Amino acid sequence: WLPTSTLKQYTLVFPVTEDGKICLGMKKRGFGAGRYNGFGGKVEPGETVFEAAKRELHEEANIVATKMPHCGRIRFAFEDSPVLMDVFVYRVEAWEGDPSETEEMLPAWHTSLPPSDPSMPQLPQIPFDDMWPDDDLWFPLFLAKKSFVGRVDFNKPPVAPEGSEGKMEDG
Numbered sequence: 547w548l549p550t551s552t553l554k555q556y557t558l559v560f561p562v563t564e565d566g567k568i569c570l571g572m573k574k575r576g577f578g579a580g581r582y583n584g585f586g587g588k589v590e591p592g593e594t595v596f597e598a599a600k601r602e603l604h605e606e607a608n609i610v611a612t613k614m615p616h617c618g619r620i621r622f623a624f625e626d627s628p629v630l631m632d633v634f635v636y637r638v639e640a641w642e643g644d645p646s647e648t649e650e651m652l653p654a655w656h657t658s659l660p661p662s663d664p665s666m667p668q669l670p671q672i673p674f675d676d677m678w679p680d681d682d683l684w685f686p687l688f689l690a691k692k693s694f695v696g697r698v699d700f701n702k703p704p705v706a707p708e709g710s711e712g713k714m715e716d717g
């Protein structure tokens with residue numbers, strides 16, 4: 547028997563170019579603030595997941611997707627929460643407009659290619675250290691255009707055994 551969970555649907559969208567550039571957004575507020583991520587959010591009642599992905603991309607990056615294949619699905623579980631985040635991931639391969647800053651996100655272009663000639667102007671590499679810790683698990687599949695599905699369980703950090711604080715301070 548496993549405890550049942552409810553699913554809450556979210557979208558996560560990454561604009562990419564054929565020559566290996568990817569647009570990430572620095573989240574300015576709310577859940578995940580201070581991290582780079584794709585653009586997205588909750589699916590609202592009455593809209594399809596695809597419509598939600600397109601709407602959130604427009605709200606957060608000021609671009610309109612014209613080619614947006616679905617490429618993966620990840621469920622995030624958090625300890626102590628009965629709600630699983632059910633995140634639908636899309637790759638935006640064509641769009642109208644240029645990504646620009648909004649109230650929620652500051653878009654920035656990165657490269658997914660290995661560093662080349664150091665004298666050439668370079669885009670920053672994908673900043674995994676400043677992203678959700680699950681991203682480096684599935685990004686290789688995303689970048690290789692493979693479809694993927696996964697589940698990530700976030701645990702609370704281990705709690706130090708009772709009474710260990712004093713001992714740690716002593717050395």
Ligand code: 6OG
Binds near residue numbers: 587588622680681
């Ligand atoms: P709003 O709260 O902005 O929607 N999201 C995650 N993305 C990654 N890469 N890892 C996670 O690990 C995530 N948890 C949530 C889904 C939240 C946005 O953040 C994404 C949504 O695009 C826990 O409405």
